[in-house]
Amino acid sequence: MSKKLVDRIFKNYIKKGSLTLHLPNKEILSYGTQENGYPTVGLQVENEKMFSEIINKGNLGLGESFMKKYYCMKEGSLYDFLDILLVNEIDRNIKTNPSLLFSLLLRRMSDSLKGKSHNIRRHYDIGFDVFNFMLGENLTYSCGYLVKEGDSINDLQYQKYQRIINKIQLKDGEHILDIGCGYGSFLIYAAEHYKISGIGVTNSRQHADYANKRIEEKGLAGSIQILCEDYKKVPGNFDKIVSIGMLEHVPRKEYKTYFRLVSRLLKPTGSALIHAVGCNTYKNDHDPFIQKYIFPNSNQPKLSEIAHHVEQQDMGIIDVENMIRHYRPTAKHWLTNFNKYKNKLKDLYTEEFHRMWEYYLSCCISAARYSDSSVYQVLINKSQLKDIGYERV
Numbered sequence: 001m002s003k004k005l006v007d008r009i010f011k012n013y014i015k016k017g018s019l020t021l022h023l024p025n026k027e028i029l030s031y032g033t034q035e036n037g038y039p040t041v042g043l044q045v046e047n048e049k050m051f052s053e054i055i056n057k058g059n060l061g062l063g064e065s066f067m068k069k070y071y072c073m074k075e076g077s078l079y080d081f082l083d084i085l086l087v088n089e090i091d092r093n094i095k096t097n098p099s100l101l102f103s104l105l106l107r108r109m110s111d112s113l114k115g116k117s118h119n120i121r122r123h124y125d126i127g128f129d130v131f132n133f134m135l136g137e138n139l140t141y142s143c144g145y146l147v148k149e150g151d152s153i154n155d156l157q158y159q160k161y162q163r164i165i166n167k168i169q170l171k172d173g174e175h176i177l178d179i180g181c182g183y184g185s186f187l188i189y190a191a192e193h194y195k196i197s198g199i200g201v202t203n204s205r206q207h208a209d210y211a212n213k214r215i216e217e218k219g220l221a222g223s224i225q226i227l228c229e230d231y232k233k234v235p236g237n238f239d240k241i242v243s244i245g246m247l248e249h250v251p252r253k254e255y256k257t258y259f260r261l262v263s264r265l266l267k268p269t270g271s272a273l274i275h276a277v278g279c280n281t282y283k284n285d286h287d288p289f290i291q292k293y294i295f296p297n298s299n300q301p302k303l304s305e306i307a308h309h310v311e312q313q314d315m316g317i318i319d320v321e322n323m324i325r326h327y328r329p330t331a332k333h334w335l336t337n338f339n340k341y342k343n344k345l346k347d348l349y350t351e352e353f354h355r356m357w358e359y360y361l362s363c364c365i366s367a368a369r370y371s372d373s374s375v376y377q378v379l380i381n382k383s384q385l386k387d388i389g390y391e392r393v
Contacts, residue, residue, distance in 0.1 A: 002052035013093045017084040021045055022074060032084070039083055042075030058091070060288035063359045067352050079335075079362040086370035128206065129348065130357070133341035134334050139183040142245035142275065143323060143375045144330040153333035156326070161189045164242060166393045167319065167379050168271045170194055174239035177201070177265060180246025184211030184226045191220045200226040201234050232257060237267050247276035247306075248298050255301070255309050263313035266382040271318075274378045276301055280322065281372040287363070294360050306378055318388055319379040327368035327375055335361040 007029060010019065014031040017038035021029040023045050034040050050070035053061030065071060066078070073081070135141055136153035144156025145163050164186070170176065172195040178187050181200030184207075190196055202208050208228035215221050227234070231246075241262055250258050262272050279300035291298065303320065310317055338361060342354055367373045381388075 002055045003048060005055055006051045009090065009094065013090055014084060014088050016087050017041065017080075019043070019081070019084050020075070024048065032088075038087065039076050039080035041081045041084055042073070043071050043081065044074040045071045047071075058288065059363070060292060063289040063293070063356070063363070066359045067355045069355070077362070078358060079365040082362055082366035083370055086366050127348065128210070129345060130338070133344065134337045136333070136337070138185040138189070140185050140244075141182060143277070143327040144333075145323065146326050146329045151329070153330070153337070156330055156333065157185070158189065160326075161186050163393060164244070164273050164275065164377070165190060165194070167377070168240045168242065168273050170196065170240055172196065175236075176240045176242065177234065177236075177238040179231050179234075179241065179243040179262075180249070181207075181211070181226060182245070183207055184215060184224070186242060186244060187224045187226070188214060188218060188220065191223045192218070196223065198224045199234065199236070200224070201229050201231050202226060203230065204228065232261060234261070234265065236265065237270075238265050239267055239270050241266055241270065241272040242275070243272070244275040245277070247274055247301055248278075249295070250299070251297070252299060252301075252305075255305065256312070259309040259313050259315075262380070263315055263382065266315075268383055269386055270382045271386075272315075272380045272382075274306065274376070274380065276306075276376055276378075277327075278303060278306075278322075278374040278376045279372060280324075280374040289363065290360065293356055300373065301376075303374070303376055303378075306376065310378070310380055314384075316381045316384040316386075317378060318381050319377075319392060321377045322374045323377060324368055324373055324375045327373075328365055331361055331364035331368060335365065 010029075010031045015033070016035055017032050018034045018040040019031045020042045022042065023029065024047070032038075047065075047068075047070040050061075050065040053065045053070065055061070057064070131139060131141065136157065138154060138157045140157040140160075143160070144153065145160040146156055147159050151159070170190060174194075174196050176187070176190060176196055176198035178184075178198065178200040181187060181202050184200050187198050187200045188211075190198065200211065202211075205228045208226045211226040212221075215224055215226065243262075247255075247258065262274075266272060277300055279302045281302075284300055284302060286298075286300070307317060335358065338357060345354070
């Protein structure tokens with residue numbers, strides 16, 4: 001029943017791109033057309049349980065099927081396959097077809113009555129080695145900024161840092177706070193290029209220790225430091241505040257606290273920039289695969305939520321940029337690096353982990369082009385009276 005339902009869905013809705021499924025019994029199922037600009041993809045289905053996984057659990061089932069080797073790529077890349085599913089808006093089209101939607105719900109209801117549980121969270125203890133190989137020399141785990149084709153992952157991240165610096169108009173002598181600073185790379189870059197002082201805050205002892213070691217090695221210990229601390233306990237006042245890839249991991253119930261803190265810590269003439277993966281639609285649907293395997297309890301804040309809390313603190317929104325298109329080349333570099341070095345990780349992680357991580361990065365690549373995800377950079381002034389230039393960065 002599941003195979004027939006997947007076949008029906010794909011026949012109805014895959015129009016852009018070409019998808020071919022090669023089944024274990026040598027049967028071949030083909031969908032779509034080879035249109036210019038859309039990928040041609042072939043899957044080798046090793047186990048037809050893949051179909052029930054897809055029907056019962058959607059993207060979670062698709063990801064877990066890849067982890068279990070129920071299918072592998074025969075032609076094209078994994079993200080090409082996900083591109084086809086997203087560009088043809090399979091989920092949205094099903095919701096507009098009452099007959100298909102009823103069949104799908106009936107199948108999922110039958111599955112739940114069998115007592116299956118799909119919400120058991122598994123946690124992988126990801127080590128530094130994965131990120132060291134994947135992220136590049138600056139160890140930045142957020143969307144970069146592409147200036148020209150061929151930019152390296154390091155180019156993307158340093159260009160993102162400079163763009164943020166230009167937006168907040170960082171000047172020599174200023175004091176800066178980085179909320180959720182990771183390995184401290186933004187502060188290090190800022191201190192290397194400007195005569196500033198600053199504090200970064202992270203809740204990871206490993207991040208803080210590694211970052212402070214890098215700061216010491218670069219001779220910047222007199223200017224900047226990284227604290228392993230709850231961001232809500234940071235003291236002082238700052239000319240500029242940045243928060244890059246942090247808000248997604250703040251519980252919604254803490255948004256008010258988060259923005260109140262930004263307002264309290266900013267000097268009257270200060271500016272802040274919030275960089276966050278966001279949601280660009282009326283409803284924020286969390287991806288079950290990402291929630292279960294990668295970032296449990298993560299959020300994708302809507303722009304309206306950010307704006308509401310900024311307004312509640314009587315601060316001014318000066319500029320908003322959605323740079324989601326830059327996530328695709330960023331994640332492609334991450335996937336390339338991960339695949340390049342995964343042999344060095346084979347004794348540390350299972351094959352299932354490697355396939356899980358490959359699926360996750362492929363999801364990032366496809367979602368950056370064909371989903372309602374966003375990467376917002378919101379520039380905020382503490383005072384509505386602060387001078388604003390005529391040109392955007």
